[in-house]
Amino acid sequence: MRRLRLLFLFPTASILLLLFAVPLGILLVYACMTRGAYGGTMPPFTGESWLRVLDPLYLGIVGRSFLVAGISTLICVVLGFPLALFISRSGPRKNLYLSLVMLPFWTSFLVRTYAWMFLLRDTGLINTALQSLGLIREPLPLLYNWWAVILGLVYGYLPFMVLPLFSTLERLDPALMEAAGDLGARPSQSLLRVLLPLSAPGIRAGAILVFIPCLGAYLTPDLLGGGRTILIGTLIQNQFSNSRDWPFGSAISLALMALVMVMLWIQVRRKGEPLL
Amino acid sequence: MISRRKTLFFLGLTGVAGCSRANRLRLNVFNWSNYVGENTLPAFEAETGIRVRYAIYESNEEMLARVMTGNSGWDVVFPSNYFIGPMREMELLAPLDHSRLGQLGNLDSIFQKPEWDRNLHWSMPYMWGSSGILFNTKSGPSPRTWAELWTSRFQGRMTMLDDPAEVFGAALKKLGRSLNASSERDLRAALQEALRQKPLLRAYLNAEVRDQIVAGDIAACQTWATTAQQAIDAAPHLHYVYPLEGYALYADCAALLRESRRADLAHQFLDYLLRADVAAGIVTYSRTATANAAARTRIPAAISSLKTLYPDSETLARGEWFAPLAAQAQRLRDRLWTELKSA
Amino acid sequence: MKRLLPLAATGIYAFLHLPLLVLAVFSVNSSRFTLWEGFSLRWYQAAFQDQQLIEATVNSLLIAAVATAAAAVIGTLCAHALWKKDAPIITMSLSLSLVTPEIVAGISLLALFQWIFRFLNVHLGLHTVILAHVSFCISFVVIVVLARLRTFDNSLEEAAVDLGATEWQAFRHVTLPNLMPAIVSAALLAFTISFDDYVITSMVAGVDSETLPMVLYAIARRGANPMVNAISTIIVLGLGVMILASERLKES
Numbered sequence: 053m054r055r056l057r058l059l060f061l062f063p064t065a066s067i068l069l070l071l072f073a074v075p076l077g078i079l080l081v082y083a084c085m086t087r088g089a090y091g092g093t094m095p096p097f098t099g100e101s102w103l104r105v106l107d108p109l110y111l112g113i114v115g116r117s118f119l120v121a122g123i124s125t126l127i128c129v130v131l132g133f134p135l136a137l138f139i140s141r142s143g144p145r146k147n148l149y150l151s152l153v154m155l156p157f158w159t160s161f162l163v164r165t166y167a168w169m170f171l172l173r174d175t176g177l178i179n180t181a182l183q184s185l186g187l188i189r190e191p192l193p194l195l196y197n198w199w200a201v202i203l204g205l206v207y208g209y210l211p212f213m214v215l216p217l218f219s220t221l222e223r224l225d226p227a228l229m230e231a232a233g234d235l236g237a238r239p240s241q242s243l244l245r246v247l248l249p250l251s252a253p254g255i256r257a258g259a260i261l262v263f264i265p266c267l268g269a270y271l272t273p274d275l276l277g278g279g280r281t282i283l284i285g286t287l288i289q290n291q292f293s294n295s296r297d298w299p300f301g302s303a304i305s306l307a308l309m310a311l312v313m314v315m316l317w318i319q320v321r322r323k324g325e326p327l328l
Numbered sequence: 329m330i331s332r333r334k335t336l337f338f339l340g341l342t343g344v345a346g347c348s349r350a351n352r353l354r355l356n357v358f359n360w361s362n363y364v365g366e367n368t369l370p371a372f373e374a375e376t377g378i379r380v381r382y383a384i385y386e387s388n389e390e391m392l393a394r395v396m397t398g399n400s401g402w403d404v405v406f407p408s409n410y411f412i413g414p415m416r417e418m419e420l421l422a423p424l425d426h427s428r429l430g431q432l433g434n435l436d437s438i439f440q441k442p443e444w445d446r447n448l449h450w451s452m453p454y455m456w457g458s459s460g461i462l463f464n465t466k467s468g469p470s471p472r473t474w475a476e477l478w479t480s481r482f483q484g485r486m487t488m489l490d491d492p493a494e495v496f497g498a499a500l501k502k503l504g505r506s507l508n509a510s511s512e513r514d515l516r517a518a519l520q521e522a523l524r525q526k527p528l529l530r531a532y533l534n535a536e537v538r539d540q541i542v543a544g545d546i547a548a549c550q551t552w553a554t555t556a557q558q559a560i561d562a563a564p565h566l567h568y569v570y571p572l573e574g575y576a577l578y579a580d581c582a583a584l585l586r587e588s589r590r591a592d593l594a595h596q597f598l599d600y601l602l603r604a605d606v607a608a609g610i611v612t613y614s615r616t617a618t619a620n621a622a623a624r625t626r627i628p629a630a631i632s633s634l635k636t637l638y639p640d641s642e643t644l645a646r647g648e649w650f651a652p653l654a655a656q657a658q659r660l661r662d663r664l665w666t667e668l669k670s671a
Numbered sequence: 672m673k674r675l676l677p678l679a680a681t682g683i684y685a686f687l688h689l690p691l692l693v694l695a696v697f698s699v700n701s702s703r704f705t706l707w708e709g710f711s712l713r714w715y716q717a718a719f720q721d722q723q724l725i726e727a728t729v730n731s732l733l734i735a736a737v738a739t740a741a742a743a744v745i746g747t748l749c750a751h752a753l754w755k756k757d758a759p760i761i762t763m764s765l766s767l768s769l770v771t772p773e774i775v776a777g778i779s780l781l782a783l784f785q786w787i788f789r790f791l792n793v794h795l796g797l798h799t800v801i802l803a804h805v806s807f808c809i810s811f812v813v814i815v816v817l818a819r820l821r822t823f824d825n826s827l828e829e830a831a832v833d834l835g836a837t838e839w840q841a842f843r844h845v846t847l848p849n850l851m852p853a854i855v856s857a858a859l860l861a862f863t864i865s866f867d868d869y870v871i872t873s874m875v876a877g878v879d880s881e882t883l884p885m886v887l888y889a890i891a892r893r894g895a896n897p898m899v900n901a902i903s904t905i906i907v908l909g910l911g912v913m914i915l916a917s918e919r920l921k922e923s
Binding site for chain 2: 088092109110112173175193195196277279280281282286290293294295
């Protein structure tokens, strides 16, 4: 009995150990070493890279990444909630509607980002259409700004919000809303007082699934932000390419991991939906 | 290849992908996009029986990230001149054997003893170019200086390259200093300039800008001469300018990776690229600037007369070659770059 | 609210699908640019003749298929074990690996391979990419399969054991058949995620393991290319058909 269970756990455990724990351990070692003259790492061991993470410049970038990820998550909640509610109440068509949410997600992330660039450019579809309708003369600068980045992130991660929300809402008894209505609550009241609190676990799970990838995103800010901005993901990527500063890159990566762990821990402690 | 075969076997997939090629000699070449002709590789394969696995990259960083592990599988790469020193220090490169590169003499005299690799011990100059200003002539008279990219003339419709060396380099040139100035004072002055310019910019773009300036999204940009030439070929109303304050020159050089166990084939390939007719064929197709002097006479005049690729000697004298920065300065520049991006 | 909800949902669906629809429409435009110049399949033709694209697609399919198969098996076993009794360290690690930012995962794997290569003479290639993909696909499989298992009645397997079946037989003949739909969904999810991955793949790929996203990224960076529209449309249609087929499979 226990032997079989251990046997079943063994492959996952060894993959997690070898391809997840050990690599992070290596980063930990790198983060405590010194940058070589032309990149790479070498002794002596120092805490210098860790101190640099606390530099206001980099803390500012972390702050900005939190802000962007936070706004994106919030928009995902605002868009994801009605959608999940709609799907959970659509009876036999549920699966079809759910697949429709997933369909864009099944395409390449790059393709999706690329589609937005195609739409938002000065000579892109939106500007061309608005111009030919005579609504604007000069193209609107839609691409290469914060909003384009947030748009790309929302678009990319919305399904991650809808899915857990849907599974929470689906389990709710529709009679609850009716009861609230029968007791004289206006629809907006029953929404705010009954439905929203009850779907909190789904929102929390979705928020984690959206917030964390947004926090570490690096392709979207790069492509849609036009290199005008820098977020943690790009900062990390830069350390391993342009700057060739592995110790510092490792330190930021691990700092980011620590933040992620704290968030995950809070989620588990609040007895919300466990991710697994 | 062997390890790949083993892996596939291990996965029970033998015969699925490409194993029939295993017996042929092969060489893995990683190069910039648009850097060989249509027939360059097929002709080499037909002549030698070596199969060339060829892939392309768009930036030095991309290439370096891929070969940094020292076990990437690539044999020949084409770093820019200022990446040769760092890559050598990282022990990624193997020395070239000149006895197997009989046609090294074909190179232009300025590439025979370049400052970044005096004896061509580690690298073989292949293509070269500059970073200048590409602009749309429909938007008015030609800018002549970097300083004009600091005025409101192209506000919101211009881009700079997404590279600290290029942006700070242009700023330093605007200030009348050396491209490679690396004192803290110089770099901080460059940052101040770049910060002043940032609100005027649409974005920091590399290769992506080509299509945007052709389509008309962008009116002026800092870009590389080769990219500029491709844009001009697509849209003749574009014009490339070598700024009066001076500008950056770079050379992309072939180098042999230390991890390569196919040094023989690699040298054979490099010597093939050095041939005047081969180099001329490449340039005719790709419209780039070759480091091969012997090829210059065989290039159609329509190409060798392109000022974008082959500036006259007076213009060329204003150019300055990129040099790698010392570790301390590099670190400072990266930090200032982050400051610029965060602003 | 009864009327507002479908309206909002329609709007959000439009937001989700319009960009892809636009790509599909412009993939059959004969012009390079955003102006419509007439119907043409030239970009599809160009895509099908591009050697690099074809090779990359074959690589991507191969990697996704192998990684999915491995992750489906390993993940299902793990989910089954976790269903019987929680293993906090493994659950926690799986959740953590699920939410690890891709850039961190990619860089740590790169560091791992670089370190291993000091001792072993192997190259980056299909195998390193497949390993990486298996590692990030497992947690998705575990989530989907475990969620399904939690709706199952544990007593069925116990009854089978009481009737003389071994643990393995009980799993193999009682639980597994009922679990198949969930495993198919999980595999589909893993396949898509593997097929789509750029950040991690680009860090651990070697000479013969350029994947489709890597090539797409390179093309997209060189500027707008309607070929990308064509390929994207093919991917959407291909995966759409795959999803429909698997739905049918589950129903039957």
